[in-house]
Amino acid sequence: MALLIKGGEIVTAESRFRGDVFVEGETITRVGAGLDAPPGTEVLDASGKLVFPGFIDPHVHIYLPFMATFAKDTHQTGSIAALIGGTTTFIEMCCPSRYDDALEGYELWKSKAEGHSACDYTFHMSVTKYEDNTEGQLREIVRDGIASFKIFLAYKNFFGVDDGEMYQTLALAKKLGVIVTAHCENAELVSRLQASLLAQGKSGPEWHEPSRPESVEAEGTGRFTTFVENTGAAGYVVHLSCGPALAAATAAKARGVRISIESVLPHFLLDKTYAERPGVEGMKHVMSPPLRDKRNHGILWNALAAGAIDTVGTDHCPFDTEQKRLGEAAFTQIPNGIPGIEDRVNLLYTCGVVRGKLDLNRFVEVASTKAAKLFGLFPRKGTIAVGSDGDLVIYDTAYRGVVSAKTQSMNNDYNGFEGMPIEGRPAVVTVRGQVQVKDGKFVGDSKRGRLLRREPTHF
Ligand code: URP
Ligand code: ZN
Ligand code: ZN
Numbered sequence: 001m002a003l004l005i006k007g008g009e010i011v012t013a014e015s016r017f018r019g020d021v022f023v024e025g026e027t028i029t030r031v032g033a034g035l036d037a038p039p040g041t042e043v044l045d046a047s048g049k050l051v052f053p054g055f056i057d058p059h060v061h062i063y064l065p066f067m068a069t070f071a072k073d074t075h076q077t078g079s080i081a082a083l084i085g086g087t088t089t090f091i092e093m094c095c096p097s098r099y100d101d102a103l104e105g106y107e108l109w110k111s112k113a114e115g116h117s118a119c120d121y122t123f124h125m126s127v128t129k130y131e132d133n134t135e136g137q138l139r140e141i142v143r144d145g146i147a148s149f150k151i152f153l154a155y156k157n158f159f160g161v162d163d164g165e166m167y168q169t170l171a172l173a174k175k176l177g178v179i180v181t182a183h184c185e186n187a188e189l190v191s192r193l194q195a196s197l198l199a200q201g202k203s204g205p206e207w208h209e210p211s212r213p214e215s216v217e218a219e220g221t222g223r224f225t226t227f228v229e230n231t232g233a234a235g236y237v238v239h240l241s242c243g244p245a246l247a248a249a250t251a252a253k254a255r256g257v258r259i260s261i262e263s264v265l266p267h268f269l270l271d272k273t274y275a276e277r278p279g280v281e282g283m284k285h286v287m288s289p290p291l292r293d294k295r296n297h298g299i300l301w302n303a304l305a306a307g308a309i310d311t312v313g314t315d316h317c318p319f320d321t322e323q324k325r326l327g328e329a330a331f332t333q334i335p336n337g338i339p340g341i342e343d344r345v346n347l348l349y350t351c352g353v354v355r356g357k358l359d360l361n362r363f364v365e366v367a368s369t370k371a372a373k374l375f376g377l378f379p380r381k382g383t384i385a386v387g388s389d390g391d392l393v394i395y396d397t398a399y400r401g402v403v404s405a406k407t408q409s410m411n412n413d414y415n416g417f418e419g420m421p422i423e424g425r426p427a428v429v430t431v432r433g434q435v436q437v438k439d440g441k442f443v444g445d446s447k448r449g450r451l452l453r454r455e456p457t458h459f
Helices: 075-082 102-113 134-143 163-177 188-200 203-209 215-229 243-254 265-269 295-306 321-327 344-354 360-374
Strands: 002-011 016-026 027-032 040-047 049-051 057-061 085-095 120-126 148-152 180-181 235-239 261-266 311-313 392-397 425-431 434-438
Touching: 002 360, 002 392, 027 265, 040 134, 040 215, 049 311, 049 360, 057 075, 057 261, 057 311, 057 344, 057 360, 075 085, 075 425, 085 102, 102 120, 102 134, 134 163, 148 163, 163 215, 163 235, 180 215, 188 203, 188 215, 203 425, 215 235, 215 243, 235 321, 235 425, 243 295, 261 265, 265 295, 265 311, 265 344, 295 360, 311 344, 344 360
Parallel strands: 002 040, 002 049, 057 085, 085 120, 120 148, 148 180, 180 235, 235 261, 261 311
Antiparallel strands: 002 016, 016 027, 049 392, 392 425, 425 434
């Protein structure tokens, strides 16, 4: 089966030109102007529209046992929501806790996804403890095609690692050429501040941010970069939320430490006043690191445009209203997370490109290409080129809509970005040459997604 996308404006991280894309089977075989197609080819008219490489979300949670409950999406609902929003590949955090066996956890996560995803996917493998058998298990997981680890400096006694375990993980990653992604907060300070606030009767969601202030994230970020520096590994700070943490990470970059920086959609668009809303409305906006003071928005947008921030993910992590109510008595019990896998591309395009904060090539770079390069997926993913997978988004810039839980495909009863206008959405989304989405509707094969096996690249 062949597919010809005709007459669109093709936009990659480096270029922008009017042309056609021809996909044979699963792979792009020609890119150019005035391409013809053999009989039987499916031809899609993209005139007046943009044609992007499929977008990559480098940070999502689909299957996630966490905070006494489970995140709501299945691989089926999460991947369909991703595709409707233009994301053709996601990287899921595989998160066994420190009470689980890592290899068994990895097999469990794989089994949850296999045959149930509509888009392609891979995993960052979490290292949540470091025992005698950890190195052997991680080597096996890397041999199976996983080229990135994840560590949490927060979530003490569950996902969190101590400094010794962080060192061991980074030292092994350096030997294996694997990049280590890290949630950077000081776990000890978080638990002390939480206890102190609760002791003062400060139990509502508005106290979540004060329990994990900017300095606590900056300390975690600085410490992580120091460990990366002293092991020679490659590190990636996930969901960076604020100016002081950015300063710590960019200072490390400036002295040559191999650090990349991710921020996530909520930190560009939402601020701590959302979590200060009364009752469960506030709880719906509790995530970690927390939504911050609004003055950070400009800092993050500028850093993104200037190249200091490398990627934009979502940290998609859906808990519904009833689950959020687990934290009614104490903010420390609110399941942390905000969904967003469906909305990232449209909101980044609208609030970034349309509002003049990001140029179009940089938009493609931060939402697709850079993640592909960092995580061993490029040039298979993240660009439109001969030999790349036929993952394409024909983008309708004339579309006008509003983000709403009423119309979303994510499996949740609220949307953290409710009511935000979008000026553009995917008209067509393909995965390896097959049309999966048309005009906001999933029309494809719900089992098309494959595990992307990757080679380490960070030697
Ligand atoms: O609040 C968040 N971010 N929930 C998901 C787990 C994590 O820290 O990424
Ligand atoms: Zn995290
Ligand atoms: Zn996360």
